[in-house]
Amino acid sequence: MPVVSLRDVSKVYPATTKGGDPVVAIEGVSLDVEAGDVYGIIGYSGAGKSTLVRLMNALERSSSGEILINGQDIARLPESKLREVRLGIGMIFQQFNLLNSRTVAGNVSYPLEVAGRPKAERRARVAELLEFVGLADKARAYPDELSGGQKQRVGIARALATQPSILLADEATSALDPETTHEVLALLGRINREFGVTIIVITHEMDVIQTIAGKVAVMDQGRVIERGDVFDVFSDPQHPASARFVGTVVKGVPSAAELAVLRARHPGRIVTLSFRDAGVDQQALFGELARAGVAFEVIYGGINEIQGRPFGHLTLSLTADDAVVDDVLDRIRELTTVTEVR
Amino acid sequence: MDALIDLTPQLWTAAGETLYIVGLTLLFGGLGGLLVGLGLYLSRAGNILENRTVFTVLNVLVNFIRPIPFIIFLAAAQPLARAVVGTGIGNPAIIFTISLAASFAMGRIVEQNLLTVSPGVIDAARSVGASPIRIIFTVLLPEALGPLILGFTFIFVALVDMSAVAGYVGGGGLGNFALLYGYRQFNPVVTWAAVLLIIVLVQLVQFLGNSLARKALRR
Numbered sequence: 001m002p003v004v005s006l007r008d009v010s011k012v013y014p015a016t017t018k019g020g021d022p023v024v025a026i027e028g029v030s031l032d033v034e035a036g037d038v039y040g041i042i043g044y045s046g047a048g049k050s051t052l053v054r055l056m057n058a059l060e061r062s063s064s065g066e067i068l069i070n071g072q073d074i075a076r077l078p079e080s081k082l083r084e085v086r087l088g089i090g091m092i093f094q095q096f097n098l099l100n101s102r103t104v105a106g107n108v109s110y111p112l113e114v115a116g117r118p119k120a121e122r123r124a125r126v127a128e129l130l131e132f133v134g135l136a137d138k139a140r141a142y143p144d145e146l147s148g149g150q151k152q153r154v155g156i157a158r159a160l161a162t163q164p165s166i167l168l169a170d171e172a173t174s175a176l177d178p179e180t181t182h183e184v185l186a187l188l189g190r191i192n193r194e195f196g197v198t199i200i201v202i203t204h205e206m207d208v209i210q211t212i213a214g215k216v217a218v219m220d221q222g223r224v225i226e227r228g229d230v231f232d233v234f235s236d237p238q239h240p241a242s243a244r245f246v247g248t249v250v251k252g253v254p255s256a257a258e259l260a261v262l263r264a265r266h267p268g269r270i271v272t273l274s275f276r277d278a279g280v281d282q283q284a285l286f287g288e289l290a291r292a293g294v295a296f297e298v299i300y301g302g303i304n305e306i307q308g309r310p311f312g313h314l315t316l317s318l319t320a321d322d323a324v325v326d327d328v329l330d331r332i333r334e335l336t337t338v339t340e341v342r
Numbered sequence: 343m344d345a346l347i348d349l350t351p352q353l354w355t356a357a358g359e360t361l362y363i364v365g366l367t368l369l370f371g372g373l374g375g376l377l378v379g380l381g382l383y384l385s386r387a388g389n390i391l392e393n394r395t396v397f398t399v400l401n402v403l404v405n406f407i408r409p410i411p412f413i414i415f416l417a418a419a420q421p422l423a424r425a426v427v428g429t430g431i432g433n434p435a436i437i438f439t440i441s442l443a444a445s446f447a448m449g450r451i452v453e454q455n456l457l458t459v460s461p462g463v464i465d466a467a468r469s470v471g472a473s474p475i476r477i478i479f480t481v482l483l484p485e486a487l488g489p490l491i492l493g494f495t496f497i498f499v500a501l502v503d504m505s506a507v508a509g510y511v512g513g514g515g516l517g518n519f520a521l522l523y524g525y526r527q528f529n530p531v532v533t534w535a536a537v538l539l540i541i542v543l544v545q546l547v548q549f550l551g552n553s554l555a556r557k558a559l560r561r
Contacts, residue, residue, distance in 0.1 A: 057469055083471035091469040097462035101484040101558075110480070111470035142560060155466075162470070 001071055002032040003166055003198050004056055009065030009075070011051055011222075025051045026062070027222040033215075035165070038192050038199045040213030040230065042206060042245055048222040049202045053168050056200065057089045058082050069166070087115055090159030090197075094171035096151040098143040104154050105130065105139040111161040129157040133187065149180035156187060160197075167191065169201045173208055185212045206249045210234065210306060218242045234304070235276045235311040251302045252313045259341060262299050266317035269325055274337040275303060276311045285335050292328040294320040315341075345529050349519075353532075356519035357539050363433060363505045363515055364498065367440040371501065372494055374445025378404065379452020380478060390464065390474045400449070407446040412504045415443055416511060436513035440504045448497045455489040456482055488559035495551025499544055516540055 011026040025048045033039045043049040054060040055067055058074055067075040074085050098107050105126050112122040130136045133153040143151055152172060159167055169188065173181040189212055191197050201213055209216050209230060217227040218241060226233060226242045234250060237243040246252065253272050254262060263270065275282070289296050296316045303312035318325050332338055346353075378400060384390055385397040407415070419439045424430040427438045459482055467481045483490070506517025516536045524533030 059465055059468055080473075083473070086469060086471035089469070091466070093462055093466065095460070095462050097460065097466035099463060099466075099481060099485060101487060110467070110472075113480075114467075114470050114472045114476065144560075158466075158470075168469075 002068070003035045003070055004031070004033040004200065005066075005068040006031040006052075006055075007066040007068070009052075009055060009067060010063050011048075011055060011060065012063045024222055026055070028065075029219075029222075029224050031217060031224060031227070033198060033200060035198055036192070036196050037215055038189070038201065038213045040201045040203065040209040040216040041219060042203055042209055042216060043219030044204060044241075047219040049204075049219045050170055052219070053170050053200060053202045056166075056168055057086050057091060059091075083114075087111070087162045088164050089166045089168060090162070090164040091168040091170065092152065092155045092159050092172045094174045096143070096148075096155045096175075098151055098154055098158075100143050103140050103142055104135060104146070107143065107154055108157045108161055111158060115162050125161060126157075129160060132160075133157045147180075148176050149183055152176065152180075152184050153187065156184070156191070160191065160195075163195075165196075165198060167197050167199045169199060171202055171204070174203065174205070181208070182211065188212060206245045210249055210304075214307065218245060229307075231306045231309050231311070234306050250304050250312065251300070253339070254300045254315055254341075258300070262315070262317075266297065266299055268295075268297070268317040268319035269322075270299070270315060270317055270341045271329065272301070272313050272315045272339040272341065273332070274313050274339070276336075280336045285332055288328055288331050288335075289318070292320070292324055294318050294325060294328055343531055345523070345527070346532050346535050349523050349532060352523065353519060353535060353539070356514060356516045356536070357543075359433070359508075359514035359518075360502070360505055360516045360540075360543070363437055363440065363508060363513065364501045366437050367444055367501050367505070368494070368498060370437070370441035371444025371448055371497070374441060375448020375452050375497070378445050378449025379456060380482075382449060382453040383456040383482075384474070384478075390468070390477060404446045404450050407443065408450065410443075412440075412443060413507050413510065415439065416507060419443075420511070431512040433508070433513045435511055436505070436508040440501060443504065444497060444501060447500060448493065451493040451497065452490065455486045455493055458489060459485045488555045491551055491555040491558055495548055495555070498547050498551070502540060502544060 007030050009026060009029045010024070013023040013025060015022050029052060041049045041052065051060060055062050056069070058077065062075050065075060066073045069085055069089065072085070074082065077085065099110065102110065108126045108129050109122050112125060127136070130139055133156055135150060135153055135157070138146065138150065143154065146154065173184050176184060185208060188199055192199050201208060203209060213230050215228065216230045216233050217224045218233065218239065219225065220241045226237065226239045233242055234246050237246045296318050298314055299317050300315035301313040303310055329338055329340070381396060382400050385393040385400070416439050419442060420430040420435070423435040423438045427434045429435050463481060463485060464477060467477045472480065505515050508515045509518030509521055516539060520533045520536035524530060524536065
């Protein structure tokens with residue numbers, strides 16, 4: 001059974017101006033997140049991804065559809081009944097949202113107070129959590145004395161306080177520099193592996209998905225336009241918007257403009273070889289080119305590794321007689337996908 | 343000067359009365375202001391207890407009552423004072439009326455201060471299952487404490503100002519003292535003595551408010 005399951009969920013905001021059209025933030029989204037997944041949801045700002053994640057702990061209420069958390073539909077649950085549900089779902093935020101009037105320890109303790117845990121238990125749990133996120137020495141500091149990365153680690157400790165089985169990360173690294181981003185992502189990875197917490201990561205950075213997620217859903221204009229294993233979406237994006245996201249981290253196939261520049265510089269025939277998974281024997285492939293006496297130059301692309309599986313695109317410029325090139329390309333086509341750009 | 347020396351006991355009595363009026367109105371008006379301000383904040387569109395009717399009613403009340411010059415409000419609210427505290431004159435009536443006016447004035451200040459609390463922090467509290475009432479006491483008020491203290495300090499000056507007209511409805515205090523013994527008896531020295539006491543009082547409270555606010559903001 002999925003831990004989070006959305007069935008045909010929509011969220012419509014009333015028109016912002018009188019007589020205007022209502023704003024559809026989420027339109028008919030269905031999504032299953034299995035226990036133990038790190039599930040990425042990526043989209044440009046305004047795509048509806050933040051709204052979607054806020055529906056999962058009912059910070060916002062859906063207009064229609066079912067939102068099943070561990071099998072229980074929370075979509076129509078009254079606010080007063082949501083407390084139990086929310087205790088099982090941690091959330092971290094882009095702006096950290098720490099209580100400035102409380103110390104680090106006070107912030108981490110807050111959910112435990114809401115949950116009505118006794119003081120001794122709270123103290124022990126707070127110490128344990130601060131140890132885990134590496135901030136034991138900052139227990140008595142106030143949030144405004146911390147760096148962004150430290151604040152987010154406090155946010156993570158707070159979100160984990162009640163030992164939730166689900167963690168929602170709403171653009172949790174978007175306010176952090178790249179190095180701190182990787183520290184925080186590494187921490188989230190540990191939480192997933194060591195505690196088996198299901199993590200749902202909202203982001204507009206494909207790099208975050210590549211680093212941490214196992215599955216991904218791509219959102220555009222309130223809809224999920226593509227979903228699947230991160231490897232599949234990265235190596236073979238189906239939707240143009242997905243391809244654009246993948247393009248931000250993976251140098252794949254050259255665009256028309258880039259191609260024009262390449263062609264001006266390289267007189268040979270230009271082909272793109274696609275590598276997907278370990279199935280492609282690169283040695284054999286380049287061996288064919290060498291044996292046929294085709295001179296080649298790699299002019300674009302790269303090989304990436306997602307979840308330990310390599311993939312990528314290499315664009316080559318081949319210089320030899322046309323017949324020789326045709327012949328060798330036929331043999332290479334048996335090994336992998338070849339796209340010739342004429 | 344001799345007149346002032348003769349009037350010293352009355353001056354101290356008047357100062358005591360001003361403290362009494364201002365102290366009680368700060369308490370009642372402050373609580374009323376917190377309620378009105380919280381009401382405005384919580385019922386505002388998009389907030390945790392969104393309620394258009396409550397917001398509109400409070401908003402209109404605040405906007406109507408705030409600009410009425412206090413001396414006119416004092417006269418106009420006399421029947422209400424009589425109904426609530428049993429008398430339309432004297433210190434009880436003035437305390438009631440100032441508290442009422444201050445509730446609405448303070449309400450707006452409280453609302454503005456609460457609006458400075460980041461909505462994200464409220465989200466964070468909601469996300470761990472905190473109820474609205476818990477959010478008010480453990481998030482909203484503590485997070486806005488610094489500005490709220492400054493707001494109360496600000497309203498304190500307004501209370502001293504309002505208390506000065508207490509004499510018109512038979513109340514006491516430094517305002518009454520200055521008018522009765524200074525102004526009407528052509529003795530400016532007596533008036534200035536009242537002025538001096540009020541300046542000292544306000545400065546003390548301002549200093550206290552500032553230092554408490556600094557402590558709350560840890561700056």
